[in-house]
Every structure is written in C-alpha cells, then in structure tokens.
Amino acid sequence: MLTERRDRLLQFIVDEYVRTAQPVASAAAERRSGLPVSSATIRNEMARLEHEGFIEQPHTSAGRIPSDRGYRYYVEELMRPKEPPDSVKQTIRHQFHQATAETAEWARLAASVLASRLSYGALVTAPHAASSHLRSLQLVSVHEYVALLVVVLRETLVVQQTITLDRPHTQDELTEISARLNSLYAGHSADDIRAMQIEHPSVEAEAIQSVLSLMDAQDGQNLGEPFLEGLRELLREPEFARGETILEILDLLAGANPLEAIPLAQAGEDVTFVIGAEHAEDALRHCSVIVSRYSGPAGLRGAVGVLGPTRMHYPRAVSMVRYMSGVMEELLDAYFR
Amino acid sequence: MLTERRDRLLQFIVDEYVRTAQPVASAAAERRSGLPVSSATIRNEMARLEHEGFIEQPHTSAGRIPSDRGYRYYVEELMRPKEPPDSVKQTIRHQFHQATAETAEWARLAASVLASRLSYGALVTAPHAASSHLRSLQLVSVHEYVALLVVVLRETLVVQQTITLDRPHTQDELTEISARLNSLYAGHSADDIRAMQIEHPSVEAEAIQSVLSLMDAQDGQNLGEPFLEGLRELLREPEFARGETILEILDLLAGANPLEAIPLAQAGEDVTFVIGAEHAEDALRHCSVIVSRYSGPAGLRGAVGVLGPTRMHYPRAVSMVRYMSGVMEELLDAYFR
DNA sequence: GTTAGCACTCGCCTATTGAGAGTGCTAATT
DNA sequence: AATTAGCACTCTCAATAGGCGAGTGCTAAC
Numbered sequence: 001m002l003t004e005r006r007d008r009l010l011q012f013i014v015d016e017y018v019r020t021a022q023p024v025a026s027a028a029a030e031r032r033s034g035l036p037v038s039s040a041t042i043r044n045e046m047a048r049l050e051h052e053g054f055i056e057q058p059h060t061s062a063g064r065i066p067s068d069r070g071y072r073y074y075v076e077e078l079m080r081p082k083e084p085p086d087s088v089k090q091t092i093r094h095q096f097h098q099a100t101a102e103t104a105e106w107a108r109l110a111a112s113v114l115a116s117r118l119s120y121g122a123l124v125t126a127p128h129a130a131s132s133h134l135r136s137l138q139l140v141s142v143h144e145y146v147a148l149l150v151v152v153l154r155e156t157l158v159v160q161q162t163i164t165l166d167r168p169h170t171q172d173e174l175t176e177i178s179a180r181l182n183s184l185y186a187g188h189s190a191d192d193i194r195a196m197q198i199e200h201p202s203v204e205a206e207a208i209q210s211v212l213s214l215m216d217a218q219d220g221q222n223l224g225e226p227f228l229e230g231l232r233e234l235l236r237e238p239e240f241a242r243g244e245t246i247l248e249i250l251d252l253l254a255g256a257n258p259l260e261a262i263p264l265a266q267a268g269e270d271v272t273f274v275i276g277a278e279h280a281e282d283a284l285r286h287c288s289v290i291v292s293r294y295s296g297p298a299g300l301r302g303a304v305g306v307l308g309p310t311r312m313h314y315p316r317a318v319s320m321v322r323y324m325s326g327v328m329e330e331l332l333d334a335y336f337r
Numbered sequence: 338m339l340t341e342r343r344d345r346l347l348q349f350i351v352d353e354y355v356r357t358a359q360p361v362a363s364a365a366a367e368r369r370s371g372l373p374v375s376s377a378t379i380r381n382e383m384a385r386l387e388h389e390g391f392i393e394q395p396h397t398s399a400g401r402i403p404s405d406r407g408y409r410y411y412v413e414e415l416m417r418p419k420e421p422p423d424s425v426k427q428t429i430r431h432q433f434h435q436a437t438a439e440t441a442e443w444a445r446l447a448a449s450v451l452a453s454r455l456s457y458g459a460l461v462t463a464p465h466a467a468s469s470h471l472r473s474l475q476l477v478s479v480h481e482y483v484a485l486l487v488v489v490l491r492e493t494l495v496v497q498q499t500i501t502l503d504r505p506h507t508q509d510e511l512t513e514i515s516a517r518l519n520s521l522y523a524g525h526s527a528d529d530i531r532a533m534q535i536e537h538p539s540v541e542a543e544a545i546q547s548v549l550s551l552m553d554a555q556d557g558q559n560l561g562e563p564f565l566e567g568l569r570e571l572l573r574e575p576e577f578a579r580g581e582t583i584l585e586i587l588d589l590l591a592g593a594n595p596l597e598a599i600p601l602a603q604a605g606e607d608v609t610f611v612i613g614a615e616h617a618e619d620a621l622r623h624c625s626v627i628v629s630r631y632s633g634p635a636g637l638r639g640a641v642g643v644l645g646p647t648r649m650h651y652p653r654a655v656s657m658v659r660y661m662s663g664v665m666e667e668l669l670d671a672y673f674r
Numbered sequence: 675g676t677t678a679g680c681a682c683t684c685g686c687c688t689a690t691t692g693a694g695a696g697t698g699c700t701a702a703t704t
Numbered sequence: 705a706a707t708t709a710g711c712a713c714t715c716t717c718a719a720t721a722g723g724c725g726a727g728t729g730c731t732a733a734c
Contacts, residue, residue, distance in 0.1 A: 023727095025726075025727055025728085026727075026728075027726090027727075037676075037677090038676070038677050038678080039677090039727095040676075040677050040678070040679090040729095041675085041676055041677070043727090043728065043729070044675095044676090044729090046728090047728090047729075057727095057728090058685095059683095059684060059685065060682095060683055060684050060685085060727090060728075061682090061683055061684045061685070061725095061726065061727050061728060062684085062685075062726080062727070062728090063726090063727070063728095100498045100499060102498075102499055135479075136477070136478060136508060138475065138477040138487075138508070140473070140475040140477075140487045140489065140495075141473060141489070142472075142489050142495060143672075143673065146672065148487060148489070148495050150475075150477045150485060150487055150497075152477065152478070152479050152485070158477075158479060158485050158499075160497075161437045161439075162437065162439055162495075171473060171475070171519075175512055182508075231568065231587070232584065232587045232588065232591065235580055235583065235584050235587070236584065240580065241579075241580045241581070242578075242579075242580060243572055243577065243578045243579060243580035243583065244578070246572070246580070247569065247572050247573065250568070250569045250572070251569065254569065335480075335483065336480065360696095362695075362696055362697085363696075363697075364695090364696075374707075374708090375707070375708050375709080376696095376708090377698095377707070377708050377709070377710095378706085378707055378708070380696090380697065380698070381698095381706095381707090383697090384697090384698075394696095394697085395716095396714090396715060396716065397696090397697075397713095397714050397715050397716090398694095398695060398696050398697055398713085398714050398715045398716070399695080399696070399697090399715080399716075400695090400696070400697090
C-alpha cells in the first residue's frame, strides 16, 4: 500500500497514459491531476514511484509511463470499473436476441461485440464440457446418396457431419435408422459405445463411426478453439502500428490458444489479468489479457477474454468482459430454462 | 506486341522484382537475364519500355520496377503458368479427403490451403445458387424445450437454426411435424410458401417462419461471404509491413466483398486479374487479385480468389487458383455423384 | 514537507556531407 | 544502324552535427 497521494498520482499517470499514449510529465500532472501540490513535489513523488518500480522513463528526459507492476497495482487496488451503461447493455442484449440459438454462434457474436466495443482483440470460446454423452442423433436426407448426421450431445452441443450412403435412402428409412441407433446408444459416452461392440449394416456402421469421431473431437479439447475478433482494432493501436509486433502475435495465436495458458481464475475472483511480461510468451510482452471463465448447467464451461496493449483501458475492458461473461451464462441458463 | 528482346527483358524484370522486391538495375539484367547484350543496350531498352509505360523508376537513380501495365502485359502475354506438381496436388486432395462433406467447410479449407501454399490472402466463397427451393426440413430434439431445425435447400445447401418450443415435444412428435411440413412445402421457393398462406399451430408456425428467414438470407446474396485466410501471410510481405496499408485493406474487406466487385470472368477465360490501380478501391492500389469462378450442378456457383501485392508470383498464383477452382468443382460433382 | 529556480540531459528535427548505385548521354566501334 | 565503353550526373541512404524543447533532478529558500 502506498500513500494516498502516491496512489492518486499513479492512478493519474495510468489514466493519462492510457488516454494519450504519451509519457506523462510532472507539469501535466500538476495541471490535470487535481493534486494540490506543485510540479516539483510531483517530481519527487514520481522519483519515488519509479524507485519502487511502478513507473519508468522511456528515456532520461521524457515523462513517466506505467510499468507492468504499475498496471498490476492499478488493476488490483486503484481502478473502479464501472458497469456499462444501461443503454449499452440493452443494445448488446438486442444483438443477442437476434442471433440464432447456437452456442458457437453466441461465442462468435460475443467476440465480435467485445472487439467492437473495446477496440481490442477479443477471444471467446464456446461452452464446452469435459466429457460428452450422446443425447440423440438424427439422420436428415440431403440427397438420395447423402445424409446429414446431426448429433446432439448432452450439453446442448449440436454437431454435425454429412455422410455418403452406399445406396439411396429415403427420409423415412433414415428416420427409422436414427430411431434404432438412438434406442441403442442414447445416454452413453463414446467409450461406452465402443465397448458395446455391436455389429451394424453398412449405413448404420458409418453413422456410428462418425458419431464416435465427433464425440472424440469434442472430448479431446479442454477449451474449444476461441473465436478471435478485433484484429483490425488491435492494429489501430499505436504500439502495433509497426506490423511486426502484430505478426508475432498472430503467429502465436495461430499455434496456441492463449486462453489455455492463462491460469484459471482463482476461486472468488471473477476475472484474471495477465499483464505484459507476466505472459509466458515473449510475443505478448506489450499485451495484456483479461479473461473471465463462465460456466453453465451440466458442467459447461468457456472463457471470455480481451487481448489489448498493456496500455489498455482496464476499467472499461474488465467491466465489459465481466458483463459478456454474464451474458453467456444467462444465455446458457435460459437455453435450459 | 513488343520485340522479342523487350519481351524477354520485361519478363526478366518482373520475375526478378517479384523474387527480390528490389528495383532491377541494368547491370543485374546484363548478368542474369541471359540476354547477349551489354548493360548499355539494356539501358536503352529499359528507357523505351519506360517510355511505353511498362516499367517505372521509383526515383531517378534506382533500377526499374514493373508498372501495373507491365504486370498486365506480363500476365497476358509473357508468363507460362505451370501446373502444381503432382505431389502438391496429392497433398491437397488428401486434405480435402479428411474434411467433412460440407460445402462451407470446403470453401474454408480451400481458402486456408491457398493462403498457406501461396503466402497471400485467399478468398473463397461457398457454392451458392441464386434462388433456393426447400428440399426438406427436419426438426431434431435437442432438449425438451429446444429443437434444432435443419433445412435442406435444393442445392446441397444445408442450413440450420435452433428454435425454442412453447411446450415440451418428444422427437417422435417433432418427426411427425417435420413430415407434415415437408409434405406441404417441399419443392417450393420462399415466395411460393408465403403465397400459400396456410395457418399453423404455434410450433409449426415458428418453424416455417425460421425456414423462410433462412431462405431469404440465402437468396439475398449474390455470392456468399467469402472465407478469408492468410492475413498473416499478407502481413509478411514487405509492402504491407507498415501496418497502415493492411489496415486500409482490412477496413475495406470488412465492408465489402472484393470478389463481388470483380468483373465476372469473361466467357472463355478461366481466371480474371485485377492489378493495382485497376481496382475501384484505392486501398487496393498496391494489390492484385486473381479470381476464378467455379460452378457445379444445379446452378451452383462460387468464386476462388487470391489477394496479394501487385508484386505477386503470378504464374504460381494463377495455377493454384485454377487448380483450387477445379477442386471445388470436382467436389461438387462428386457430391451429386 | 513544499516549492521556485535553474542547470543539465536527451530525444527529435533539420541540415550537411559523403558514398554508392544506377542512369542517360556521347562518342567510338562493329 | 546497332551496340558498347566511358563518364558525368542525379538521387537515395546513412552517418554526423547542431539547435531546440521537453522534462527532469537538485539545491536552496520558504
């Protein structure tokens, strides 16, 4: 804990630097921070804040910018995130209201809303449960030789795949096959189904093969691939204007899902921050990530995150992430009614 | 038509500039072009090519770079695109073999393959027909209050949406409803269905509403949204390293689909080039686009395109675009068998 | 503990300069 | 008439230097 005055000064420096992207000088703080002291005193305080590692100077004679540690202190002690205004909430709710009722679609939309509201990158994963059970399947005739296999997994997760048939089938035949397979396998996990070892004629065998591979694909991941939006917005930030920096980040994102690497939010905390050099990956040393896990019925979980420069508008970002996370949870709850 | 020697010189300049991204000097041409003349002669020829508008100098004392007109002449007269080697073809076929049999998925995969093979941006639209007819629909129970509506449109196009039910329904009930709606509406267009004006109880009414809005969404577009891949690759090109240029392009792409604006390939031509300033949009003045339309049974059409710097490796790009376009057509044909 | 005053540092901007690259032109050659 | 060697000329790029201004740290007074 710092003194009251140094708290306020650090807060001013962060806010100002976030706003202008320029180092903050003592004279500017004197004029605009509201602190009733002269610039000389502010210089003394700044020297001390720098000595303690909360701020730093890009070069000898420039103003100060927050260090990673300064941001960390700021997000933990100083900032007061304020709720998004009702008008914004309403607009967002409206956007979701118009969307189709599919979990993946919600995630995509959430990412897109986050990105455009905050002008940072947004990462949202669709809700996902650790182990899926077959709830039901249905074959839909697309064409006499082609059917669409729709698989409903236990957790409101619907996946599908087309399969080709070795001879023509009508919808009625497919419906019958679906009913037979459902009565055999509904309610079971992939391992269960494999253990049954039932012999099937060709079409049924192929359908079950596909079901198993779809279920395996689901079970094989912790979080799903995140939907990423807001690259354009990110590029607009001055720290990424050089193109190379963003290239590094893109390369990283192509390989790994940064949300996976983020330590899970501790119990009791609703959002997790990873700031600058706290990232394991060097490419993100000038970035901060804010993540919130959301969870729904039946063990469904997912994550909502923002990726921006360390010079991020934290209060706005965190309240938005928190809000979107809540929206995802509400949608899931409503889905189950 | 230029003289044989100027053709070869221009070809050398384009090839060399594409390779190195550096202006080509007369001395370099003397050494590496294979032309049996001195640099002085080459300088004379260059002066003439410049006078005719095929090449230009970035500044007084630099080598020459191709102008848009030079590239245009190059793609039309000079280059000899060579087929991708069999090994590459095989790899690509293999990638498609593993993919699920969905047209949108093919398009996404095609874009991703193109982008990574060529290291440029790739735009591929899923096959799409001008006017869709309802082939069949099927309601799949997801949850007692939620059903997934799967709509098969005439052209192997499957779309879906979840709908919520006002009271619980079993799969059997839903199957029955599906059968009833199918017998009424299968084979008709959205307009037909609207004209029938049949009154339905609540669930059926909602299903039909959704069907209509899905059909409208399909019919409302000429080409679908393209799948865009390869931003990372594009950013790697030196002409886009500055970040701003790519930003302009992203902004443009967010608003409009450049494939739409491209004049349709003329009959008899298989690919269309738009080079540099030939683009209507100023943001693309340093870009070239190569597009190939593909078409399949039942009036299905789509487009495969590459977006790169004007300094693009045209022979490789055009042969790849051509090949991917062919792959899309084959997939569609095979889908109908 | 605070503040005014001031010397000092350092980045940035604007010449200036020199080297190097590459051309265009001229005159000689084939 | 076409080609070529030679050379002066132009222009970019990189390095260097000087001046300006921003902003600090320190000292001494309050």
